[in-house]
Amino acid sequence: MAQLHPDRPQTELDSRQLVTRLLLAFGLGAYASALGTRLLDPMMTLIGTDFLAEPRQTALLASAFALPYALIQPVLGPIGDALGKRRVVGWSLLGLAVSALLCALAPSFWWLFAARILAGLTAGGTMPLTLAVFGDSVPLVRRQVAISRLLMFAIAGQVSGGALAGVLAPLLGWRGVLALSALTALAGWFAARGGPAEPRLPLNFGQSFRRTGTILANPAARLLFGAVFIEGCLIFGLFPYLGPLLVERGLGGATQAGLSIASFGLGGFLYTLLAGIILRAIGQSGLIRLGAICVAAGLLSVGLASTLPMVPAGTILMGFGFFAVHGSIQTRVTEVAPHARGSAVSMHAFWFFLGQSIGPLAFGLLAAPAGVLPAVVLCGAGILGLGFYLARR
Structure with a gap:
């Protein structure tokens, strides 16, 4: 019987060598994309002071990135399937560098808001299509571990984003930190260039939307997309506050x-080291349950924090738990549509970042009348319910 992917490695050594090559090509891009995602969160107070903006207004900068990231996915997924996923990842990293520079030069809050929208649009073509490349190239038996290695670069970006913003912002200002992120994205574009030639296919959006409809008709896909939407909303709503x-x-x-947001990334590092x-x-189902428990415990620690160590301790637990649940969902998503993997993974990212864009707004509405503690308790209960439900499926 002919193999579905004859270019895939057939031995353990071949698999390891392939994963190494993929990480060298795409690791820095994953780092740069993640660096820009949460970079502004620790600097919201500084930005608000510069532009005389209230916390609720500066929190919109998180949604300004996440919502365009989500909305561009139905377009970029089919483009990646047609023109080549590697090629689109490279273009996106170059666009991310330009948009980060525009953020650094922003003369007003609304200029910064518009530049963050552009950053979200361009970042949307990086990590989702990189995951699709891994799905195309790495056999399923090794895929979750391979993706966890890629996540190490993305997590390093999150750690660096929080740490650089927290430590360097008092020295360089928030503009200097954003300029550094632009240089990092440019380096990621350079690393992603080259690689094997990809075939170009006709770009037919009508056919692409029909394919998207086919994916959404799959009950497994709908379950996974709904899960990442809830996950993004409940876990990431807290960070801008x-x-x-x-x-x-x-x-x-x-x-x-x-440093507390960087600790979220440290929890993710712990996951990548222990995932295998x-x-x-305990298997994937046990990992999902464990992850949900850790997220809920971490949220509660932050909500109850009366001393500073309780906050990074909580975000470490949240980071480990998030990546345990999210990595399992990502692995399942790469198999829901093997012949349109770029579209499937992009739809996954659409729902995830749509949840992230709504999260800060929803968290603010919950916390305003009742306070932070009831809001994090509700978020933790939601994640527990989601995790235990997914583990049974």
Whole structure:
């Protein structure tokens, strides 16, 4: 019988060598994309001071990135399938560098808001299509571990985003930090160039939308897309409010918020190191349950924090738990439509970032009348329910 993917490696050594080559080509791009995603969160107080903006207004900058990231996915997925996923990843990284520079030069809040929209649109072509490349190239038996290695670069970007913003913003200002992120995206574009030639196919959006309809008709796809939407909304709504929360409780400011957000990434690093061991011990369903419990516990720790260490301790738990759940969902998504993997993974990213864009708004509405603690309790309960439901499927 002919193999579905004859170009895939057939031995363990071949698999390891292929994953290494893919990581060298796309790791820096994943780092740069993740760096820009949460870079502004620890600096919201500084940006608000510069532009005389209230916390609710500066929190819109998170949605300004996440919502365009989501909305561009139904377009970029089919473009990647037609013109080549690697090619579109490269173009997107170049656009991300330009948009980050425009953010750094913003003369007003609404200029910054518009530049963040552009950053979200361009970043939308990086990580989702990179995941699709891994899905095309790496056999399913090794895919979740391979994706966890790619996530190490993305997590490093998140850690650096929080740490650089927290530590360097007082020295370079938020504009200098954004300029550094532009240089990083440019380096990612350079690393992603080259690689094997990809065939060009006719770009037919009518056919692409019909293919998207076919994907959405798959019950497994609908379950996974709904899960990442809820996950993005419940987990990431807190972060834009972390800096103001620390200031309000007398626990710190931008530096402490940045290090706490970086700790979320450290939890993700812990996941990448332990993913293979945990999968062998308790399987994917057990990993999802464990991840949901960790997220809920982490949210509660932040909500109850009366001392500073409780905040990074909570975000470490949140990071481990998030990547445990999210990595399992990502692996399942790469198999829901093997012949249109770019479109499937882009739809996954659409729902995930749509959730992230709504999360800060929803969290603000919950926290305004009742406070942070009831809001994080509700978010934690939602994640627990989601995780235990997914684990049974």
